[in-house]
Structure formats: C-alpha cells, structure tokens
Amino acid sequence: MIYTTKIYMPDKEKFKAYIDGIYESRCLTNNGPLVQRLEKKLEAYLGVKNLLCISNGTDALQLAYRLLEVEGEVVTTPFSFVSTTSAIVVEGLIPVFADIDGNSYNIDPKNIESVITEKTCAIAPCHVFGNACQIDVIDKIARRHNLKVIYDASHAFDVKYKDKHILNYGDISIISFHATKLFHTIEGAAIVIKDDALYEKAKIVRNCGIDGPDSVVMLGVNARMNEVEAAMGLCMLEEEDIIQKERKASHEFYTRQLKEYVQLQKKNEDATQSYTYFPVVFKSEDEMNRVREALLEKEIAARQYFKPSLDTLPYIEHQSIMVKSRDIASRILVVPMHSGIEPLVSETIIETLKEIRSKNYS
Numbered sequence: 001m002i003y004t005t006k007i008y009m010p011d012k013e014k015f016k017a018y019i020d021g022i023y024e025s026r027c028l029t030n031n032g033p034l035v036q037r038l039e040k041k042l043e044a045y046l047g048v049k050n051l052l053c054i055s056n057g058t059d060a061l062q063l064a065y066r067l068l069e070v071e072g073e074v075v076t077t078p079f080s081f082v083s084t085t086s087a088i089v090v091e092g093l094i095p096v097f098a099d100i101d102g103n104s105y106n107i108d109p110k111n112i113e114s115v116i117t118e119k120t121c122a123i124a125p126c127h128v129f130g131n132a133c134q135i136d137v138i139d140k141i142a143r144r145h146n147l148k149v150i151y152d153a154s155h156a157f158d159v160k161y162k163d164k165h166i167l168n169y170g171d172i173s174i175i176s177f178h179a180t181k182l183f184h185t186i187e188g189a190a191i192v193i194k195d196d197a198l199y200e201k202a203k204i205v206r207n208c209g210i211d212g213p214d215s216v217v218m219l220g221v222n223a224r225m226n227e228v229e230a231a232m233g234l235c236m237l238e239e240e241d242i243i244q245k246e247r248k249a250s251h252e253f254y255t256r257q258l259k260e261y262v263q264l265q266k267k268n269e270d271a272t273q274s275y276t277y278f279p280v281v282f283k284s285e286d287e288m289n290r291v292r293e294a295l296l297e298k299e300i301a302a303r304q305y306f307k308p309s310l311d312t313l314p315y316i317e318h319q320s321i322m323v324k325s326r327d328i329a330s331r332i333l334v335v336p337m338h339s340g341i342e343p344l345v346s347e348t349i350i351e352t353l354k355e356i357r358s359k360n361y362s
C-alpha cells in the first residue's frame, strides 16, 4: 500500500556514525551536545534566533501557552491537526473558533475580530499545508486588542514570508518535526520565541523547571529532545535540499495535471510556496469518496487531512458551526508525493472525475 506520507530515511552510515558517538559518550538526553548542535544549525539554516528543540509539536504548543502565562480564551482555526486545539484545552484555556477562508484553508482574519471578547488572551492560527496566514493582518488585530499570537507552523519548514523564514513571526512559533514531516527528528519539534527573556525561561520550563544542580525555580514540564532524535535531525538537514527539490517536482507535476479538475489551495502571494503537501478539494463529498475508493483499488491510501473539523471534537463546548471548515474537511484529500506515484494518482483522479461528471451532465 502507498500511503499519503512516506518517512524519509537519511544516509544510514552517517546516522550510524552518530549512534557510535552516542554509545561512546553515553549521553542520551538532558540537553546533550547533539541537541545543542542541531539548534544552532537550524537557526542558521532557517535564519531565526531563539530556537529550542522540543520533544514533539504537541508539547511545543502546550509549552507556548505555559510560557506566555495567558488565561481565558484563544481564538484559533478549526481546520488543522487536532493538537492545535487540544494544546489549548490541556493548558486550561478555552478554544474559540474563527472559520477559515474556503480557498486558502487558513483562519480568515475577517472572522477573528467578531469572536474577540474581554476574555480573549491570544490568537492561534496554523499555516495549514505550509500556506502562510495573512500575518500582517493578524498582527494588526492582535496589537489592537493587546493579544499574544502563537503560530502553528508545523507544515511550513520550507516557507518564507516577506523574505524572512515564517518561524520569525508571532510571539511564539512552533514547528513539528514528526517522522512524516518534510524535516524530521523521528519525534520532535522546535519552538521559536521572539522575546529573549522568555527564551531563557523556556530553557528552564522545558527541563522540569530545573535551572541547575539542586535548583528548581519554576513549574516546568519534560519537553526535552533526546540525542538519537537530534542525530536524525542533523542527518536530515544535510539532505534537506534534495528532499525539497523532489517535493517541488512532484508538486509542480500535480498542479499541471490537476488544476482543471479540482480546487487547489490558494497560496498567499506574500510568501514562498510550500511543497510539503498536495491537498485537492473536490466538488462534493461524493466525488471525494469515489476518488478515494478508486485510489484504494490501486493500493493508494490518500488521507482526508484534516478531518474532523476541530469544532466537532467531543471535548469542545458547543459554539457556532464552522461551516467552511466542515465543508472543506468533507471534500478534501491529500495525495502522496513520493515513490513516483504521481502519474498514477493524477490519472486515477482525472478518469474518475470524468466518469462521474459525464454521468451527472448526461
């Protein structure tokens, strides 16, 4: 079976060499030398400062709220991976959804201000599928209402907004380095913090509130990355340009083949294009289901990212229905971009749609 994502395995010999070093040093975790090296290399590669490696993206989101010491309601997107919402709930905050734009699939800034109340403390958008949010507009709203901004940039390793890496925006930006991501560390993530003092605090909070031998200075969590994960990251970083080149070619192929048949995500023109995912939206849920079945017959499992729409989660109190998010979630498929499968996927999509549509119009 071909799945939507395929985990990239970097050069085995290089990884083995790191593992040999880890065996020799017996240093497996606790802010080891490989984690520190990866942090410096990522800062240089991405052009960011104050980057810390974290155990995973979900922890990084939770850490962000904890660091900012916010209370109350967080205005967020209903269309993302579940952690964008669950981190808010786990930290004792209340997610309040603002519906997405039906073309970019990102939170629509026009819907943000109407749900801001005196209880709102932050805005938490996601650059979904690596498509940059309307950062300038969101920033203006945040400044007008004195709110923090936490960006979930988990899909945006390859994105610049107005010539700066996208992780530079917001009070805090996080990115997941989960095994399925464009850049990964098996499990892992990074948090990028604008304020220098908060960055220093994050180092302590990430380490259970410990700031030195026998000294616990604040309430913390264990959000440490380990040395094996950092070794994977160092190997991945060396091959990142090749990975991105391949994704770009697949992405461009799909765009050429499919643009007349399906809805493609409308990209933010102030940002560089991400080649991380290829989401396609069909005219109806029925079309999507028929295409998904046709692909499955050929052993290709395209995923319905992101379903469910997060306003339908069982632990969310009833709010207004996020009409656009639910609609896109019901009609979307993210197709695989690997293993040379792109021609077969696009042929299957086109043939299935032609068949369905010819029957509908006859």
Ligand SMILES: Cc1ncc(COP(=O)(O)O)c(C=O)c1O
Binding pocket: 056, 057, 058, 059, 080, 081, 083, 084, 126, 152, 154, 155, 176, 177, 178, 188, 189
């Ligand atoms: C948008 C988004 N946010 C957060 C996460 C959570 O990251 P992790 O799986 O590293 O906890 C993911 C992971 O897939 C994601 O896609």
